[in-house]
Amino acid sequence: MRPAAAPPPEAAAADIFVVRDLSVDFEIQSGFLGLGGHQTLRAVQDVSITFRRGACFAIVGESGSGKTTLARTLMGLVRPTSGRVEFDRVSVGDLDGRAVRRMRRRVQMVMQDPRAAMDPRQRVASILREALVVHGIGRDPADRRRRIEAVIQQVGLAPMHLDRYANQLSGGQRQRVAIARAIIVEPQALILDEPVSALDVSIQAQIVNLLVELQERLGLTYVLITHDLSLVGHFADEVAVMYLGRVVEQGPTRDVVAAPAHPYTESLLSVVASEDPGEEKARVVTLLEGSIPSPLAQPPGCAFHTRCPHARRLAATLAPDRVVAVDGRAVPRVCATTLPPAHRFAGPGPRSASCHFPLHPLA
């Protein structure tokens, strides 16, 4: 096994995580009581992403698109079936036990549901102390207490909250404690898995503002997982849009949001663009008909062809021999049969989209 020493800080690379050609399969039992045998579920497929240090990179997609699996692979919690994940230029798969513990301190995760993420009968001070003890941080109890009192104020709570039990806190307060527990161990990166989607809308903006402020103050790298593209527009520098385990579009957030190149991104964005809640619902149904297919029954060709409004529009303009019927509707034959390559686009920053008929001309 390769030694996994961390590079010295002065040599820290501009890229914190590098993911190359990553695929993750899960073997699952099918049928009643697993009597149907084993099936392979491909949760992440051929994903390549570079995460820049100090930036916020968002991963967006509907439920089941593989966002959490990708994040867990970054942390070494899930092993790649093929491909490679590097943290600070060292392959996560090559880390030995001590190096994994060191990495877990440097990369912390904040989950969607703070209620599930902590013991309701534990006091806040004890939750935070436990994080310090697990990672061997703090010279003595007084030093640990000083760190706990400092962090509770950093996340906008008062020292009196330290004596509360987790179940005495509101959802927003609990998420602040979860963030405090993550940053108290002085990580380099936070993986934020739907950090505000379980909270009341009125509280969401407060937590987003706190996260933005902490990133600036502590120079953190964020990996933000969300199904909500409006959140991405607020604070992500770059975004990858996932569909059925694949990245279908990625690039600088402002470019992707201003002019999506992939029809799936356009569909997700059109949901965000509408401000009226009633209209929003109607547009979701129009633009993203049906639900995401099961990863166990992935459509051939471009996996989005069963739902793609752009493909349907195009089919009406094509010769009959270039069109096939899918669920009674015409789509371009190439969409239903051939996996689209990732086209790169001109302009600053890496920008790509995997579509046979991207919404922008190629570079």
Ligand SMILES: Nc1ncnc2c1ncn2[C@@H]1O[C@H](COP(=O)(O)OP(=O)(O)OP(=O)(O)O)[C@@H](O)[C@H]1O
């Ligand atoms: N440990 C596991 N064993 C078997 N299948 C899994 C496992 N973890 C995830 N999956 C499957 O992999 C696919 C991707 O799941 P994942 O949780 O990564 O999606 P997600 O984009 O995070 O979805 P959500 O928005 O609902 O959290 C899903 O079909 C899921 O059922």
Ligand code: SF4
């Ligand atoms: S390849 Fe075809 S089906 Fe897939 S997103 Fe592009 S137009 Fe739609």
Ligand SMILES: [Mg+2]
């Ligand atoms: Mg998830």
